[in-house]
Amino acid sequence: MEQHPKQSKPIKHSSFKIPIQTELITEILLRLPVESLLRFRCVSKSWLALISSPEFVKAHLNISANNKDYTHHRLMMNFESKYNIKDCSLSSLFNESVIEAFDLDYPTKSNGSYKRFPNSDRIVGSVNGLICLAMEDYDLVVWNPSIRKYKKLPDSRPRLERMTYDFHRYGFGYDEFHDDYKVVGIFTCGSLDQVEFKIYSLKVILGQVLLIV
Amino acid sequence: MASSTTGEKKILTLKGGDNEEFILEESLVLQSELLKNMVKEERVSSIPLPSIKSKTLVKIIEYLKKHAELTPSNKEEFKNFEKEFVNVVLEELLDITVAVNYLKINGLLEFCCQAVADRIKDKSVEAVRKIFRIESDFTPEEESEFRKETPEAFEGDLDDTTN
Numbered sequence: 142m143e144q145h146p147k148q149s150k151p152i153k154h155s156s157f158k159i160p161i162q163t164e165l166i167t168e169i170l171l172r173l174p175v176e177s178l179l180r181f182r183c184v185s186k187s188w189l190a191l192i193s194s195p196e197f198v199k200a201h202l203n204i205s206a207n208n209k210d211y212t213h214h215r216l217m218m219n220f221e222s223k224y225n226i227k228d229c230s231l232s233s234l235f236n237e238s239v240i241e242a243f244d245l246d247y248p249t250k251s252n253g254s255y256k257r258f259p260n261s262d263r264i265v266g267s268v269n270g271l272i273c274l275a276m277e278d279y280d281l282v283v284w285n286p287s288i289r290k291y292k293k294l295p296d297s298r299p300r301l302e303r304m305t306y307d308f309h310r311y312g313f314g315y316d317e318f319h320d321d322y323k324v325v326g327i328f329t330c331g332s333l334d335q336v337e338f339k340i341y342s343l344k345v346i347l348g349q350v351l352l353i354v
Numbered sequence: 355m356a357s358s359t360t361g362e363k364k365i366l367t368l369k370g371g372d373n374e375e376f377i378l379e380e381s382l383v384l385q386s387e388l389l390k391n392m393v394k395e396e397r398v399s400s401i402p403l404p405s406i407k408s409k410t411l412v413k414i415i416e417y418l419k420k421h422a423e424l425t426p427s428n429k430e431e432f433k434n435f436e437k438e439f440v441n442v443v444l445e446e447l448l449d450i451t452v453a454v455n456y457l458k459i460n461g462l463l464e465f466c467c468q469a470v471a472d473r474i475k476d477k478s479v480e481a482v483r484k485i486f487r488i489e490s491d492f493t494p495e496e497e498s499e500f501r502k503e504t505p506e507a508f509e510g511d512l513d514d515t516t517n
Binding site for chain 2: 161162164165166168169170171172173174176177179180181182183184185186188288289
């Protein structure tokens with residue numbers, strides 16, 4: 142209720158600091174945007190270890206993904222006719238009357254390494270902030286836009302008897318049991334006796350490179 | 355309405371680090387997990403909190419009172435109060451956050467941590483080291499490696515102040 146300064150002694154304004162515990166530092170850092178975390182990795186070795194730890198990465202993702210205002214969510218669109226990838230912020234869909242979608246500036250698009258068939262890139266899928274793209278329909282790239290890093294997956298298309306495929310599909314997902322990201326490919330030349338499935342495990346391929354934050 | 359009259363309300367004394375005493379209703383401190391356990395298990399009527407500055411304790415008690423009065427109809431008012439609550443110099447905000455963490459007032463802790471994060475997100479590395487009193491243990495070469503690796507994280511108008 143009311144404050145009762147019992148003694149009339151002058152109050153000392155000396156600082157009696159409780160050291161800030163690591164758990165509290167973690168709670169604060171978990172609420173920072175990725176850009177700030179990348180910068181604060183060089184504050185000290187212990188901050189670097191904390192920010193790079195898989196537990197921190199997971200907890201940070203969890204907080205961002207559960208943000209009620211969808212501040213960190215984006216919507217990607219693939220237009221079949223043009224093979225053009227656009228994206229817009231998810232919160233704008235709820236809050237704004239006019240929504241602007243922009244051409245997605247994804248890796249290898251701007252550096253011109255794929256120009257044989259411009260605009261034939263596709264979104265394979267997206268999970269936990271990672272995006273899987275198929276460049277020129279086949280070459281797989283896994284991209285983490287928040288840290289602007291990507292990795293090309295090795296080309297391991299099956300060599301079927303007939304060299305051309307009529308049909309292939311990729312899927313991208315997270316295998317919680319093995320804590321691994323996986324790409325599944327189905328390849329066929331049209332007849333059911335020639336179907337091949339491939340599963341790419343990203344744990345081996347990516348290491349920790351893409352999962353820093 | 356609750357039947358308890360003023361006379362029946364249990365009173366508790368909190369003693370801040372400057373020996374200043376704060377007398378408040380016991381029901382208010384139950385929002386703190388730490389104090390709740392002390393009150394329920396040890397049946398104390400006075401709790402010394404030597405590590406918390408009185409100035410900080412005043413703020414926290416103010417919050418506990420406001421939070422206890424929260425109803426669906428004054429939600430907006432409470433939100434404005436929360437905004438004002440963290441609108442203090444960064445050092446004071448950190449003192450409050452550390453104390454709230456110690457007292458285990460969970461809802462307020464998350465709010466304070468987000469407020470600290472919002473205040474430091476555009477700060478420079480040097481400013482953050484000063485704020486958290488951290489000595490760098492990286493060599494200048496190692497540090498420039500980070501800058502090379504993710505230049506975009508070091509671009510723009512970074513805030514060098516600590517307040």
